[in-house]
Amino acid sequence: MKKDQTNSRRNFIKSTALVTAGITIIPRHVMGGPGFLAPSDKLIVAGIGVGGKGQSDIQNFANTGKADIGFLCDVDDRRAATSIGRFPKAKYYKDWREMFEKEAKNFDAVSVSTPDHNHAVQALAAMELGKHVYVQKPLTHDIYEARQLTDAAKKYKVVTQMGNQGASGDGVRKLREWYDADLIGKVHTVYCWTDRPVWPQGIPWPEHSNATVPSELDWNLWLGTAPYKDYVDGLVPFNWRGWWDYGTGALGDMGCHLIEAPYRVLNLNYPKDVQSSVGSVYVDEFKRGYFPESCPPSSHVIMTFPKTDKTDSDVTLHWMDGGIKPMRPEELGPNETFGDGGNGVLFIGTKGKMMCGTYGENPQLLPTSNTDEVSVPQKYDRVEGGSDGHYGQWVEAAIAGHGKKELSAPFEISGPLTETLLIANLSIRGIDVRKEKTRENGDKYFEYPGRDVKMLWDTENMKVTNLDDVNQFVKRDYRTGW
Template identity: 75%
Template sequence: MKKNAKKPSGSSRRDFLKTSAIAAGAFMIVPRHVLGGPGYIAPSDKLVVAGVGVGGKGQSDIWNFYQSGKADIAYLCDVDDRRAAVSRERFPKAKYYKDWRELLDKEHKNFDAVSVSTPDHNHAVIAMGAMELGKHVYVQKPLTHDIYEARKLTEAAKKYKVVTQMGNQGASADGVRKMREWYDAGLIGDVEEVYVWTNRPVWPQGIPWPKNSAPVPSELDWDLWLGTAPYKDYVEGLVPFNWRGWWDYGTGALGDMGCHLIEPPFSVLGLQYPKDVECSVGSVYVDEFQRGYFPESCPPSSHVIMSFDGKKEKDITLHWMDGGIKPMRPEELGPEETFGDGGNGALLIGSKGKMMCGTYSLNPQLLPTSRTDEVNVPQTYDRVPGGIDGHYAQWVEAAIAGYGNKKVSSPFEVAGPLTESLLIANLAIRGYDIQKKTTNAKGETEYQYPGRDIKMIWDAENMRVTNFEEANRFVKRDYREPYTL
């Protein structure tokens, strides 16, 4: 990447064009409606976007940017031609690359913003590379794979003065704003306990790495797909989705759903970094007598407990449950009423009452649910036009306006601490299975698991566990050469 080609911080293509027009003479400035009639958007008012990872969720992301009417999808980049096919058909004029580094190096003068929707392990290097060039970035959830990466991206967004947004679109939903208004009005009192749960994973976890390698599909650049991760031979079934269950690439159920489900209580309660974390995890049996130990793979289920500073003297305890584990059904909920949205949900327990919601903070309810229609509190938080779907246009418009001129729902200053909290939970899960081999007095081999049955104390400022050093290996991983942050 050419460091000397970096644009000034916060610069935009629109500013460049505007300056050029002034230099050319005032007669060049023509009112927008004269050029194209009412509603016409001049090219200089469109955000020129490069998409990195344009299949699956990336495909829908760039389509939503385009649907805003204010974005031009000018560049596409994907390591897998099969996954890129739909986006390439939709945007036939967009130039196509396989290597995001080549895209940034050759084309950075020709676009304003980058959308990143790759597997988790490559989010940070791509986003950082774009921000260093003064590009606005939209990054799919979770923001990063590692705690260290999340902190660095948060700092970089401020340093380079770029507009950022994480792809947890529920942050733009009406539901979380309604819940904040209920909470601010004192309807449920002081919250000391929160439960969040999901039916994920819906992909294999808690299993050994496949023993047999397979031929790499001709359309896939496997080395580029691996990116920052250690080299391994290609195996069937990993791409395009099941990578989520492997620590080298994914972040498990927490990474997949946590940014959607934990965001409502984070926003409502104003949470930041946890003070401590503890967990228990489910496991699989390799036979009827022996429990499996597969540290490369996320566990099939987990229950994580984190403590946060509350607004009052008491801490707020947040429970995360996945793999089908659910909290006890609230007694205020009728026997036939849906808890959360069935498979997922968040429950906030206050001193005066309770409230819950589903994924993306949809269908917020006070408990008992009859209260929901009985109460009427003033609207104090502005709604995002289009709600969940408006999450994309909100970022596009903010990027066009320039850094600091328009609000977004999940800028890195908010998404960073949220992501770090999820990854601290994952740190506890990974620490739970740290295995130490010992020999007893009889010369027999025994295994100990020192990360179990302890509460890990978290030093947020220094990003480290203070009472279990072995767990700190998961704060920041080593990248495969030549990748760096």
């Protein structure tokens, strides 16, 4: 088996090198020219990560009636079981590299719904083969990866979409129309908040683990690009989100769904500076815990965005997670729901305020009585099916071919959005960066250079200019072979 896996990896690397040299496997609908469909008249989709969210993704593609699920891939047979049962004609693989090597000529598009740390290598390999890609949020684990995928979408001319369904919803479009109609003036401050995480964070990695890897799970393939560690119970399938080696914390999980709204309404791009504070964890009465492998239990991040064509000045965006919320606006009644209860977005303009919930849903002007009293003309086209139409939009665009149809979250948009979340994470991670020092008497102590620092971001060069210690997190080293 080890010999077969080695050969598989060697052959895949060889085929990828050929692609880089200019030999590209072209999807059937592209070979036939504009408007040409595959022989089945449907988009043939290969799914990587087909349990949980991945299962619902491929089911939604199939529900359009315009896509067939031809191939399934998952490192965990338990997670894949439902999809295998629903798509019995689909061929099943455990290693996505083997699936690409053997089946690349037989599918048109790839859906990626794996843990964050493997998104980029899977999506980029698909694009290099000329495949359209749908990738769950956040687009990538690292800033460097997000920039690479954004550039690759243009280079390989494939249809791309990130899985933040709210980008296709009516709510964000309604917020844009209200703002363009000058109902709240020019926004200068935005608050985004979430009750996530709902998984463990701010905890130490188990020092010793006697856990046995389930027979259905290929642990080595699950780790993928991440450093090798022994298997521990409880990490799969969900709690990996709280560990920096695999996840991106509450920001990665919910940021794309919440910051999407201000990004679209205000035409935001990359932030120019970021600062943060995090909730402390104590191991005893007098000592703060130091667990740099794990995301903190809560955080408050403040980002400054440069003035855009939609604003009169820089915009300050506050991100809050772990149950932290901004002060309730005075225009909101004492018993009215703030956001959607657990999550929300608040826009503060020079003439008024507006808010929404997750995905930009339930947009409201403040006071909320204004919402039903105000009417503005529809300016932006709606996506058929709203948020649920996010899947069909990608399927139809992929069938039509690159550049033929508009998408709500192509990598040109979702790449910079993802980078913004990951820049915020730089500040969060920077708080726990420490350096050992020695006093004159020989005593050892630690300095934390990232605390109380406003990090200045150089977008072009993808680096923090005034705290080099955090630049190690912009681009990580992959495990050998990945």
